[in-house]
Amino acid sequence: MPSTKEVKLELGQRVATISQPRFLDAWVRPCLGAEAGEPGRWEARIVQLDGTGAATVELRADGGPRLFAKLYPDESGLAIFQKLLDLRAAGLGCGERYQAVEPLAFFPEYGMLVTRAAEGVAVSEHIGGDEEALLRGVREAALWLARLHTLPVRFGSPQSLLSSGELLSLARRLVKVVVQRPGHKKLALEMIRALEEVAETTREGLLVQSHGQYRPIHVFVSDERVTVIDLDRSRPCDPARDVAEFVHRLRMGMFWHGGAISRADRPTALFLQTYQEAVGEPSHLANLRFHWARYIFHSLNNKLKGGGEEGPDGQEVEATVEFYRSEFQDVLKGRLLP
Known part of the structure; x- marks a missing residue:
């Protein structure tokens, strides 16, 4: 079983890859459709990267909405993506007052779940x-x-x-x-x-x-x-x-x-x-x-x-x-x- 230090190092390498504007334009921008903004202009901020779980990166395309990317150290990401889809379809989705966060895509090559940022104040x-x-x-x-x-x-x-x-x-x-x-x-x-x-x-x-x-x-x-x-x-x-x-x-x-x-x-x-x-x-x-x-x-x-x-x-x-x-x-x- 990898140590926390090893997990943090591996996740850090993936975070560095997915934070590049060229990567984000190719992989994440298509998820945004008309909200995408200008190509090549992205902001990426690491929210969590301590090796104890998924790494989280806040993303924002120029003029576009805020997104969050979660990179998992194991194979759990796809099931979590599907669970969010299922919960929203069951009554916590679009048009409802009470919602689960909206998943936009899952990229198995990078173990990366992309979600729309939640609106409002915590x-x-x-x-x-x-x-x-x-x-x-x-x-x-x-x-x-x-x-x-x-x-x-x-x-x-x-x-x-x-x-x-x-x-x-x-x-x-x-x-x-x-x-x-x-x-x-x-x-x-x-x-x-x-x-x-x-x-x-x-x-x-x-x-x-x-x-x-x-x-x-x-x-x-x-x-x-x-x-x-x-x-x-x-x-x-x-x-x-x-x-x-x-x-x-x-x-x-x-x-x-x-x-x-x-x-x-x-x-x-x-x-x-x-x-x-x-x-x-x-x-x-x-x-x-x-x-x-x-x-x-x-x-x-x-x-x-x-x-x-x-x-x-x-x-x-x-x-x-x-x-x-x-x-x-x-x-x-x-x-x-x-």
């Missing part, structure tokens, strides 16, 4: 800013997710509750943290026991077409439509996982931007209420406590992975642990649930 852009704009964005995000979760389609391999709970990933990260910070062991054991109790109440077999990585940064809202990107991991899965990831990311973002987590309660409640009313199926949130608590535990371990425990860093660690512990307990006690 919900994440309003975190720490205009509260009313954030509330509007959160509501639209909940309606988009409800639309996806109620589609009568299934694409991809179903993901079990054990897999969607990412407990093995949590265990790997926890081992690293306890080695670096032995003092974290007592709290970690308490949180594991609490998760065990919640796990006893979970329900198996709740499957909808999920997003797989539903976050405020992936939801774009304009006057005409709501467009969601990064559906690479979309597959049949427990609906509460998408819901938990969104509200967890929302609350973490608001805390790190402003420090007062109470400001996140209103948008959190709005998202959950809007989603629940739109899906009309209480069982969709049956496992919300489990997934949400697990996300909090996972994030805490991630925050604790680096740094020492003395001086200013020690004070920061104490504050971080207290914040995550409070969020964890609030979720388990049901204070944040609809």
Whole structure:
């Protein structure tokens, strides 16, 4: 299996090739039709190239629309392209208020998916800013997710509750943290026991077409439509996982931007209420406590992975642990649930 460094090097070579105006004129410009602009005039900006997944490049032809090219390190790109086509055909496409990002082409020779850029502003852009704009964005995000979760389609391999709970990933990260910070062991054991109790109440077999990585940064809202990107991991899965990831990311973002987590309660409640009313199926949130608590535990371990425990860093660690512990307990006690 190639190392991250090797993957980054190989992807970097492909990025350099596809960023050349001559290549873009020959391969990508035909996808744009009348929107193409003048030949030979392109802007290309690397958005992501770290070797941990697909490389992403923002493209723009002179006078044309913004595009994104994703170059995959494996053979998954074609299936993702087809999945986007299928999701749009199933009810998240042209003419709809709620849409999946539009795929324009897939070039197997370069493992490259080309999509149109989503219009509007990401919900994440309003975190720490205009509260009313954030509330509007959160509501639209909940309606988009409800639309996806109620589609009568299934694409991809179903993901079990054990897999969607990412407990093995949590265990790997926890081992690293306890080695670096032995003092974290007592709290970690308490949180594991609490998760065990919640796990006893979970329900198996709740499957909808999920997003797989539903976050405020992936939801774009304009006057005409709501467009969601990064559906690479979309597959049949427990609906509460998408819901938990969104509200967890929302609350973490608001805390790190402003420090007062109470400001996140209103948008959190709005998202959950809007989603629940739109899906009309209480069982969709049956496992919300489990997934949400697990996300909090996972994030805490991630925050604790680096740094020492003395001086200013020690004070920061104490504050971080207290914040995550409070969020964890609030979720388990049901204070944040609809």
